[in-house]
Amino acid sequence: MNIVVCVKYVPDAQADRTFSPDDNTTDRENVDGLLSELDEYPVEEALKLADATDGKVIVLTVGPEDATDAARKALQMGAHEAVHVQDDAIHGSDALATSKVLAAAIAKLEYDLILTGMASTDGSMGVVPAMLAERLGLPQITLASELTIEGGKAVIRRDNDASTEIIEASLPAVVSVTDQINEPRYPSFKGIMAAKKKPLQTWSLEDLGLTADEVGSAAAWTTVTSVAERPARTAGQVVTDEGDGGAKLVEFLAGAKLV
Amino acid sequence: MSQVLVLVDHVDGAVRKTTTELLTIAARLGEPAAVFIGGHPDAFDNASATLAEYGAQTVYRVEGEGIEDYLVAPKAEALAAVVAQAGDPAAVLLASSGENKEIAGRLAVKLDSGLITDAVDVQEGPVTTQSVFAAAFTVTASVTKGVPVITVKPNSAEPIAVAGVTPTVVTVPVTISEAARTAKITERRPKEKSGRPELTEAAVVVSGGRGTNGDFSPVESFADALGGAVGASRAAVDAGWYPHNSQVGQTGKQVSPTLYVASGISGAIQHRAGMQTSKTIVAINKDPEAPIFELVDFGVVGDLFKVLPQATEEVLKRKG
Numbered sequence: 001m002n003i004v005v006c007v008k009y010v011p012d013a014q015a016d017r018t019f020s021p022d023d024n025t026t027d028r029e030n031v032d033g034l035l036s037e038l039d040e041y042p043v044e045e046a047l048k049l050a051d052a053t054d055g056k057v058i059v060l061t062v063g064p065e066d067a068t069d070a071a072r073k074a075l076q077m078g079a080h081e082a083v084h085v086q087d088d089a090i091h092g093s094d095a096l097a098t099s100k101v102l103a104a105a106i107a108k109l110e111y112d113l114i115l116t117g118m119a120s121t122d123g124s125m126g127v128v129p130a131m132l133a134e135r136l137g138l139p140q141i142t143l144a145s146e147l148t149i150e151g152g153k154a155v156i157r158r159d160n161d162a163s164t165e166i167i168e169a170s171l172p173a174v175v176s177v178t179d180q181i182n183e184p185r186y187p188s189f190k191g192i193m194a195a196k197k198k199p200l201q202t203w204s205l206e207d208l209g210l211t212a213d214e215v216g217s218a219a220a221w222t223t224v225t226s227v228a229e230r231p232a233r234t235a236g237q238v239v240t241d242e243g244d245g246g247a248k249l250v251e252f253l254a255g256a257k258l259v
Numbered sequence: 260m261s262q263v264l265v266l267v268d269h270v271d272g273a274v275r276k277t278t279t280e281l282l283t284i285a286a287r288l289g290e291p292a293a294v295f296i297g298g299h300p301d302a303f304d305n306a307s308a309t310l311a312e313y314g315a316q317t318v319y320r321v322e323g324e325g326i327e328d329y330l331v332a333p334k335a336e337a338l339a340a341v342v343a344q345a346g347d348p349a350a351v352l353l354a355s356s357g358e359n360k361e362i363a364g365r366l367a368v369k370l371d372s373g374l375i376t377d378a379v380d381v382q383e384g385p386v387t388t389q390s391v392f393a394a395a396f397t398v399t400a401s402v403t404k405g406v407p408v409i410t411v412k413p414n415s416a417e418p419i420a421v422a423g424v425t426p427t428v429v430t431v432p433v434t435i436s437e438a439a440r441t442a443k444i445t446e447r448r449p450k451e452k453s454g455r456p457e458l459t460e461a462a463v464v465v466s467g468g469r470g471t472n473g474d475f476s477p478v479e480s481f482a483d484a485l486g487g488a489v490g491a492s493r494a495a496v497d498a499g500w501y502p503h504n505s506q507v508g509q510t511g512k513q514v515s516p517t518l519y520v521a522s523g524i525s526g527a528i529q530h531r532a533g534m535q536t537s538k539t540i541v542a543i544n545k546d547p548e549a550p551i552f553e554l555v556d557f558g559v560v561g562d563l564f565k566v567l568p569q570a571t572e573e574v575l576k577r578k579g
Contacts (some may be wrong), residue, residue: 013392013393013394013528013529013532014528017392017393018392018396019396022399031500037510039570052328056438057387070355071574085265088480093313094373094374095364095367096367096368096371096373096374098323099364099368103520118510122392123375123391124377124391124509125358125360125364125376126357126361126373126376127359127360127361127364127367127374127376127548128364129361129367130331130361130362130365131364131368132361132362133332133365134332134335134364134365134368134369135368137438138441139441139442140290140330140332140361140365140441140442141330141442142331142357142361143357145503155445158330159503160358160459161279161356161450161457161504162270162449162506163447163448163449163450164447164448164450165330165443165444165446165447165448166444166446167330167443167444167445168442168443168445169441169442169443170441173441173442174562178503178510179510180503185386194434219371219404220403221371221372221373221374221402221404222365222373222374222375222400222401222403223400223401223403224398224399224400224401225399225400226399226402227396227397227398228391228395228396228397228398228399229395229396229397230396230397232554232557233381233540233553233554235497235553235555235559236540236555236556236557236558237556238547238552238555238556238557238558238559238560239558239559239560240559240560240561241559241560241561241565241566242456243565244326244569245559245561245565245566245570246559246566246567246568246569246571246572246573247570247573248559248571249541249543249557249559249566249570249573250570250573250574250577252541252557253437253518253541253557253574254557254577256539256556257274258463258517258518258539258575259485259577259578
């Protein structure tokens with residue numbers, strides 16, 4: 001089974017994430033980036049499925065030059081090949097444009113299954129998997145906490161707030177997975193060494209048959225009009241419990257009319 | 260005045276509070292119109308009373324075979340049909356939830372329209388406000404192409420009742436395409452009801468973390484005394500102490516209640532991303548150096564097993 005895993009290179013949440021002052025886009029150059037933590041789960045799931053079926057895992061990422069790091073990490077975990085779509089014109093793309101680029105790249109690959117994470121850790125919209133399914137005309141079975149492939153079908157468990165659903169679809173399908181689905185492996189030393197020799201292709205927009213005016217800031221369907229750092233919360237009162245901590249807490253709540 | 264479409268969230272006709280919030284926001288942007296999908300005939304009657312109460316001038320009632328038997332795609336198709344029927348709506352609003360964001364994403368592709376998710380405010384324009392990067396930044400944005408599709412987080416507006424509205428009911432028959440009938444829901448198991456408010460909609464959230472050592476009873480008792488929901492940190496969820504749908508944080512729920520109580524939670528960035536926009540934050544932690552104390556309006560350095568029961572008793576006493 002051939003599995004395409006879409007992954008994203010994101011600014012490290014532990015670093016001081018910020019925006020580029022020029023165009024209000026996420027600063028991906030001056031803040032250290034890495035493979036989005038939530039994208040380790042679909043990579044792990046793909047590796048397990050590939051192991052079981054003697055299949056192949058192809059990692060696909062769209063992003064600036066440094067985004068190769070995200071693809072590289074997935075290769076180190078065990079993915080077989082990687083494709084990095086890189087083109088200056090993609091800068092500033094919103095989810096609609098990103099899904100367009102991903103769909104065009106996927107169309108050039110051979111696949112039985114497309115796996116993604118539940119959301120990125122930077123934009124955190126969680127809409128690209130659904131958009132991909134819409135654009136590719138494939139079944140969408142998303143937010144899977146459990147995935148089984150059997151007889152050409154994918155079956156997932158989806159935990160909603162009010163219910164748990166079992167959903168099935170024929171392959172090929174777009175499946176997004178949550179952080180509940182597995183425990184992603186760490187790259188081994190052997191994996192890190194092996195990754196250096198694995199095929200990593202770079203594709204441009206032209207390779208995908210797309211033009212610069214279809215993507216990026218110029219074509220964005222949305223625009224950010226202002227960005228402001230949230231003022232730090234003013235430090236409140238902290239007391240040490242001397243047997244009356246609970247009472248003091250409620251006194252505070254009563255003062256703020258919260259009880 | 261252009262219509263502003265609001266997708267109704269309901270459980271068998273019981274309209275959720277998020278929908279009444281959206282109708283209130285819709286009135287700022289144009290003429291509120293509700294879109295009701297699915298449910299029994301009785302469910303519709305129950306729902307339309309609430310929708311009228313919160314100012315829906317029009318209620319679109321979508322009827323179509325099998326809409327609820329398949330995941331997301333049919334609802335996006337149905338909503339696109341209503342957009343076509345409504346002419347040129349000023350916006351489409353949905354409450355931010357996993358499913359609704361996916362519906363919004365597919366709708367945006369269908370309409371070739373801009374999409375904004377997780378707005379915490381929407382004003383005339385429409386101009387949205389979002390809280391991003393673990394609430395470190397506030398961003399305003401607008402849609403530049405097509406019909407703005409916007410998902411709005413719960414608790415982003417105080418619902419305002421409007422007297423004397425009798426909505427026009429428009430039935431929209433929808434034929435769901437074969438292409439949208441590909442992800443079949445073969446089983447639906449309702450979750451047991453906790454009797455507590457839904458986490459993302461609750462005015463009060465009391466959360467427990469590593470410091471509970473797996474015993475959430477003091478957290479639950481305090482939540483119940485305050486009529487709140489119970490949340491959990493990722494550490495507590497990963498340890499199997501509390502279900503994943505109660506997780507507050509970057510990879511769980513983002514909550515914005517009037518009062519957030521963090522007990523036995525250190526306040527790592529992963530957790531802060533889910534609760535930093537709460538209006539009042541209170542924390543109890545043994546460790547005076549815990550980063551959560553940088554955020555609090557009031558903090559107690561102490562043992563949650565002593566502080567919470569005393570606080571619970573005190574609240575109950577005051578309530579009489």
